[in-house]
Amino acid sequence: MIRLEKGPDDVTATIEREGAAPETITADRVLSAVGVVGNVENLGLDAIGVTIERGIIVTDGYGRTNVPGLYAIGDVAGAPMLAHKASHEGVVCVEAIAGANEVHPLDKGKIPGCTYCNPQIASVGITESRAKALGFDIRVGRFPFIGNGKAIALGEPDGLVKTVFDKRTGQLLGAHMVGAEVTELIHNFVVAMNLETTEAELMQTVFAHPTLSEIVHEGVLAAYGRAIHY
Template sequence: MSSPLQQERDRFDVVVIGGGPGGYVAGIRAAQHGLKVAVVERADLGGVCANWGCIPTKAMLHGADVAHAIDTASEYGFGVTQNSFDMAGLVTFSRKVVSRLTTGIAGLLSANGVEVIPGTAYIPAKGHVQVTSDAGVRDVRADHIIVATGARPRSIPGVTPDGDRIWTSTDALRPETRPASLLVIGSGAIGVEFASLYRDLGSEVTLVEYADRILPVEDAEVSAFVAKQFTARGIRVEVGARIASVVASEGGVETVFTTAQGAEVTVVSERVLVATGISPNSEGLGLEELGAEISRGFITTDAHCRTTVAGIYAIGDVAGGPCLAHKASHEALICVDTIAGEPHVVPLERDFVPGCTYSRPQVASIGYTEQQAKEKGRTINVGRFDLSGNGKAIALGEPTGFVKTVFDAETGELLGAHLVGPEVTEMIQGLGIARSLEATAESLAEVVFAHPTVSEAIHESVLDSMGRALHWPPRRPAAAPAVGVPV
């Protein structure tokens, strides 16, 4: 039997299982409320996002941007040639970025008095967590247990990643050499980012998608635009394709798929990347035995992240989509503030969590697509502005892309926004703030946007939804009366 001192040491107000962007933020927030907190992590603090997802991919994509800048330097008067490229150097850079951030996360938890317990967690009963590690088994108790175990890459039937010829996204972040050719299965944000990355680094890339368009969760106009840009860059794009077989050998990987037109196609590539989504890490925790409701592997929660078992909560990817780091972090705040008894905790609007894809061109969106808004029975006004009319985009040498805004025609409510082009991932938050503050088309039209900026395209898109675009051909009847003529 443990001593009273040991029992006190193992007693917490909150135990968080998982140290990713949901878990570590939950730990910090709980500590800010004066609660005694432990975070259990079986691998690395920061989770997939910091270690093998959001952060290292952006570091790698920055390297791809450098490669593109070198390739196009002559347009700006520079005589630069890419004499050599060391894949290991880029991987080393990305891992240094990861190390710096994960070290920072550990420091933040320590500074807030959060205990990090290494090991694998199991919940044998409400209020009880067993943590198994090389040091043995530690039993800890807590009134509140937050499950933030995230997710892992998902494969498809008949295709087994081997870490060599057939990659997961994790493998694609640590190659020893750049593949001469790469076939990517799946064209969500992950697949599209890696297709763009490796193409800019010089690989021949084929992008294969089962749906009828790439980036299928995005607005149809966005999908079509990115597909056109990818094709122009030399990326082979196949949509409506069904994978028949993927066979690896010493010489490469033979992928057979059926096209949307019914033709059977065989592609031989040096590597294949499987980017077909994620699977939640909900198994092995003891949740189902306790009565927690789980659907397709995702833990069912209410608007305040509570599961169907009192005292157990779930946040982030394991609690369902959108499976994004910032959604996990925000749910952490909602969950912990609910535990702490904060009044007026505002539930998350899952439909209005911004999404970003850091390909070239970048994609950013929030809210409903045009089609979704129509399906919800809304009468809408749609504004659109092409970056070919934006001075800053032209000056950057990247005048390709657009901003599309969707408003409720009766109330002016912002229903959705969809951006494609340079640094639009840095611009989408402005529209998130607008939505949060219940801005309308009329109020956004009165905002003064700085010039010259790419973000001015947002203003023009808003004005266009009202028929008032300034720097784009007006959408009015051909027989509109001339200015000053009485009607």
């Protein structure tokens, strides 16, 4: 954003996009999100030797710090700073303390991120660019909402699903969605990743018609050149 001008009843933002000329957008309000940080100050953590890196208490997958008997969950334990991450982190931590059997450590790479805007945005796993940077040979699928009958019937034809697969193993590395109810749809991919489901198993799964969930199926098929309703 280049500049922000406040009018009597509105706000005008001048925005410059890469490779494009500046444009202006006028709205009733502007929401500025600057992020959050965990509150680790004035807790006496330094005095007992708790390891803190860049304002974050360092923990393992069970919430354990480097100090025996001291655990940390939530925003103080680092990103993603999401309520559902903190809640599950708490469950894992308490189960580990209680000595429960088969407690699985928290895998931050399989936590969905959801933005409740219009259109909705949801994502899990890594992006295409991140996968390439990590050295994966990948397949990428893209499928538009306009190809989904339920989306058209709902009057919500604008949107996209993008999938990223490891070409060698068929592992689902990431999924990214924009459109109606994608904060609900993303859990199809979250479950698939946790179960280590391959592309073949996802393609062979039957999705009910007409549903928005068919977009998930088509997004997988598209990565292998097999999308049906383009």
